[in-house]
Amino acid sequence: MKKLFLLSLLTLSLLNAKEGVEFKYSPKDMERNYPTAQNYILSYNNVLENVRSSIVNISIKKEINGNQLSANPFFNDPFFREFFKGYGDIPQERIQQALGSGVIVSKDGYIITNNHVIDGADQITVNLAGDKKEYEAKVIGKDEKSDLAIIKIEAKNLNAITFYNSDKVKVGDVVFALGNPFGVGETITQGIVSATGRSGVGIVEYEDFIQTDASINPGNSGGALINSAGHLIGINSAIISKSGGNVGIGFAIPSNMVTTVATSLIDSGKYTRAYLGVNISDISDDMSKFYNDNYGALITGVEDNSPAAKAGLKRGDLIIEINGKKITSASELKNTVGSYAPSKVVIVKFLRDKKVESRNVALATLDSKITNGEFEYKGLKLTQIDSTHKQQLNITINGVLVVNVDEKSEAYSAGIRKNDIIIQVEESEIATLDDFKKATASKDKKRVFIFRRGYILAIVL
Structure with missing residues (x-):
């Protein structure tokens, strides 16, 4: 039996030699370096302590009226309407509150955050780390296509964050995400850069994300993603999650895109591509x-x-x-x-x-392309749908596209939003701007049928 066993080993060895497979091994004498010892503690406190005061908490208040609630597809579903019958029908008005984060980018109070954090807000309040005072903020400019916005508070000698060239960020770099998740207070999480140049995620129109496994949760939006030197490499923006909790796939807008957009927003209130x-x-x-x-x-x-x-x-x-x-x-x-x-x-x-x-x-x-053939109506800016719009929105229908809505307009109060598609006014089907102009020639209120993400809604305007 022993001879048979030795013969089997010899046969296996010969087979391996014949195939020519060589397995690569690490050096046998590798030594371990221990990052900690009993006489000291490994810590990033010295780096994070300086950055913490550059991160702010943002809270917003937004008034939601009955017309805006009824524009939600759920409230147009017969089941939900039946449900609300016994409870005073659809609520007519409520105050929506939300929390987010922001990053101080100048000593005199300019703060960058996500557009979705402050979009539609009637009131924006900023809290600084270590400061009990609440600051009212005003919107300087926002860019929906990149999900960035600039707000400003009246304050001086703030700790502006230091930026890092995001083109030099490498997969495997240690990073920290700073923000205010779930409104529990200032929080710091650690991870690494999982990928760079992520696009095609479908979150915003212009995507070039840094992906990280550092926990990014609700309330972290608009906060900072920094490297181990304490320099900003991105603005935390979104996560991929089926449950709403963090699963290790978070996205940050790279700092180079942030500085490009922010400079234009501060200078002119908008970013023109x-x-x-x-x-x-x-x-x-x-x-x-x-x-x-x-x-x-x-x-x-x-x-x-x-x-x-x-x-x-x-x-x-x-x-x-x-x-x-x-x-x-x-x-x-x-x-x-x-x-x-x-x-x-x-x-x-x-x-x-x-x-x-x-x-x-x-x-x-x-912008000059978009404004060609635009038509304004009761706070709406409309343009005729072309092949580019159909490709961007993944649609095949005809109609007029809502390019923008004045948040203080009658149309906004009625529940119409950007990227809605008007397909019918009263009995007239809408395929062109001329169709819409003819259908809305009189000043009477009209039923307007809009297409929104697979739903068709009816609104009085």
Whole structure:
């Protein structure tokens, strides 16, 4: 039996030798370095102590009236309406309160946070760490497409946070998330950078997130994600979770995007993005073979009179580089173009018929594209739906798109919101702005039918 066992080992050894597989082992004499000892404690207190006073708590109050409540799809469901019959029908008015976080970016009181934290707020209150005084804040500017906003309080000599170049953030870097989750008070959680350049998540239109496993919970929104040196690398924005609790997948808006947007919001109250004028998509492995095994942003359509059209770009071109920056996906092209100032001339490198070509393209203003063909009505800004809107909103219906709503307008009180699609007014179906103008020519109140995320709602306006 012993000989048979030795023969089996020899046979196995020969088989392994024949296959030529070599397993890589660590050095046998590796030593362990212990980060702690009995005579000292490993701590980041010295770093965090300075940053804590740069993080603020934000509380908002928002008045919700009956019309806004009835605009919710649930209240248009017969079951819910039947449920409320015995309780005084749908509540007519209530005060909604919410909590979030913010980061001080200047000594004189400018604070950056998420747009969704302060959106629609009637009152914004800021509490500073170690200060019992409550500060009333005013909105300086907000950008829904990146989910960033700037508010300001009247205060001096505040501790402005130090920024770090987010392009230099690496996967595995130790990070801390600071905020006020669930309203329990100032909280700090630790983790690492899980990924950078995350896009396609579907949270906002412009996504280039830093992903982290540091716990980000409700109330952390607008707070800071800092590295182990205490420098800001991102603004905590969202999590992926089925339960609403943290599962280790959190997202922060990178600091470079934050500074670009915040500078414009402080200077002019808005952020204006550059516009190329193409419909784009990613490509598969099979499609990549037609482009010399390259990846990039495939042009599937070019808008008339757009910067792309004027530069001679065509459907089927694969954009692989902008101003020397490599482009590997449609979202990367979108974020890159959106980071430039309007009117900037960029060099677009692309593949056409397996040949690399380049064009100088003078970018235009995205806002100028949107305002073409706009119509204002009772606080609404409307535009006709085109192929770009259908692609962005993943819809196939026709109608007029609500580009913006004045929060103090009759339309806002009635419950109409941005990105709603008006498809009918009284008995008239709406496919164009002219249809809407004719249907609303009289000053009488009318039934307006809107499409919102798969629901059709009826509102009196």
